[in-house]
Amino acid sequence: MKKIGILFGQERSFPEAVIERINQKAEKGITAEAVKIEKIFQNAPLDYAVIIDRISQDVPFYRASLKNAAITGTAVINNPFWWSADEKFFNNALAEQIGVPVPKTALIPSREHPTGTTGDSFSNLTMPLNWDAIFEYTGFPAYMKPYDGGGWRDVYKLHDKEDFFDKHSGTQQLVMLLQEEIIFDEYFRCYCIGGKHVRIMQYDPRNPHHLRYAVDKAPSSEKLLKTVEEYTLKLCKYLGYDFNTVEFAVRDGIPIAIDFCNPAPDADIKSVGQENFDWVVETTANYAIERAKAQKDGQDNLTWGEYIKSSVAGKPLMAKASPKVADKPAAPKKVAAPKATAEKAPAKPKKAPTKK
Numbered sequence: 168m169k170k171i172g173i174l175f176g177q178e179r180s181f182p183e184a185v186i187e188r189i190n191q192k193a194e195k196g197i198t199a200e201a202v203k204i205e206k207i208f209q210n211a212p213l214d215y216a217v218i219i220d221r222i223s224q225d226v227p228f229y230r231a232s233l234k235n236a237a238i239t240g241t242a243v244i245n246n247p248f249w250w251s252a253d254e255k256f257f258n259n260a261l262a263e264q265i266g267v268p269v270p271k272t273a274l275i276p277s278r279e280h281p282t283g284t285t286g287d288s289f290s291n292l293t294m295p296l297n298w299d300a301i302f303e304y305t306g307f308p309a310y311m312k313p314y315d316g317g318g319w320r321d322v323y324k325l326h327d328k329e330d331f332f333d334k335h336s337g338t339q340q341l342v343m344l345l346q347e348e349i350i351f352d353e354y355f356r357c358y359c360i361g362g363k364h365v366r367i368m369q370y371d372p373r374n375p376h377h378l379r380y381a382v383d384k385a386p387s388s389e390k391l392l393k394t395v396e397e398y399t400l401k402l403c404k405y406l407g408y409d410f411n412t413v414e415f416a417v418r419d420g421i422p423i424a425i426d427f428c429n430p431a432p433d434a435d436i437k438s439v440g441q442e443n444f445d446w447v448v449e450t451t452a453n454y455a456i457e458r459a460k461a462q463k464d465g466q467d468n469l470t471w472g473e474y475i476k477s478s479v480a481g482k483p484l485m486a487k488a489s490p491k492v493a494d495k496p497a498a499p500k501k502v503a504a505p506k507a508t509a510e511k512a513p514a515k516p517k518k519a520p521t522k523k
Contacts, residue, residue: 169216169459172202174229176222181434181448185219188452197459199452207232212239216462217455219244219410221431224317242458242468244409245430249472253406254315255428256344261474264484265405267398268423273301274314275343278335301345302328308348313341317429324348349423351416353387355395356380358432358447359403359411361454362470365396366446368439370414380440387420395422402427405484407472409458410451 171189175182182201189199202218213236220243223229233247262269276292311334312322321341323334335343356370356379369382386392399413402424412432415422436444462468477484 169197169462170214171197171199171217171219171455171459172213172215173199173219174202174222174233176225178221178435180436180444182219182221184436184444184448185451185455188448189455192452192456194456194460197456199455204232207235209235210239212236213241215241216459217242217244219451219455220247220250223247224250224431237467237469240462240464240466240468242462244455244458244470245411246407246409246469246471248469249407249475250430253428253430255312255426256314258402258406258428261405261484262402262424262427265401266485267402268421270349270423270425271305271347273305273345275301275311275335275345277340277342278338279340281340298328302331305345305347310346310348311335311338311343312346314344315342315428349416349418349425351418351423352420353384353391353417355386355415355417355422357395357399357413357415358443358450359399359408359413360447360450361409361457362400362403364450364454365399366443366450367392367395367399368443372414377438379438380443387417391417391420391422398422398424405473407470407475409454409470 173182173186186199186201189197197216202213202215204213207213213232215236218233218236218241220229220233223233230247230251233241233243234251237243237247256272256274259269259272276289276296280286280288307325307327307330309325309331310322311325311331313320316322321338325331325334325345331345354370354372356368358364358366358368368380369384369386370379371382372379374381395415398415402413403411406427408430410430410432411427412429413427414425414429416425417423433439434444434447439447458468474484
């Protein structure tokens with residue numbers, strides 16, 4: 168019997184629904200449950216073919232446990248080794264390398280010295296920094312946020328340099344990003360599961376959290392949606408995430424990737440709405456079963472992104488030129504803009520076209 172486990176924290180609706188849906192499918196030799204950990208010994212398996220990770224970013228004990236599970240053959244969704252190394256500033260650099268537009272972004276050192284360091288630890292850092300060059304690069308208004316954060320924590324909108332210094336003085340040991348503001352006409356948040364299933368959702372980050380998916384205006388064009396899908400697949404392919412969300416702000420018809428390091432994205436029914444919830448539960452259940460069937464004991468069963476694979480092979484990343492939208496027209500694609508209280512039947516997962 169192959170077991171699929173879900174490792175989670177305070178959330179309930181999504182993990183419980185995925186476990187229930189997998190077991191409803193009654194695939195021969197496959198069952199699902201909440202992960203149970205009573206002890207962790209080095210090089211000892213956890214007895215799960217697949218683990219869907221929803222919480223290790225906040226619990227170092229879980230992250231170490233998942234790495235141990237991975238080396239003993241568990242397929243962990245997402246790869247805990249890559250997730251430990253990844254952060255938003257690197258993601259922006261990678262996006263530019265593969266031709267996906269991103270905002271102009273500068274890396275800002277922490278206001279306070281990290282614990283255990285002094286000013287002498289920063290001998291190679293020129294102080295003061297060239298603030299004029301930094302501010303000219305990003306412009307104002309701008310946003311400041313942690314380089315490896317999430318969940319809209321410690322995010323500030325800044326109107327000028329005085330505002331920057333005032334807000335930055337309270338960020339303590341956080342390493343921050345300073346990023347140009349993108350005034351957008353449209354905004355999308357996209358689930359990407361298995362590097363092939365994409366759910367494009369209209370989204371408005373200016374709304375209260377529970378209303379961000381409640382968008383009444385239709386997308387401006389099918390061509391735009393196809394580009395959003397292509398960029399979503401490309402980013403997740405190069406990063407190597409099995410489960411991620413990618414956000415785009417559309418400025419002058421161009422989708423600009425704002426946030427695409429969300430390996431444990433919000434999937435709560437109260438915030439994403441019934442239709443999106445049904446899609447992500449169904450697609451996650453199908454993908455977890457697929458991974459369980461493919462899992463083999465005694466070998467690495469993780470997903471590794473194209474960035475890592477090309478680096479190991481000594482091959483260059485693709486050219487920096489912006490990718491072209493495929494010439495063949497795509498079948499009409501439904502874009503979800505449900506109200507949070509909508510009650511609809513589960514949506515069938517759609518298989519995205521293979522990209523080359």
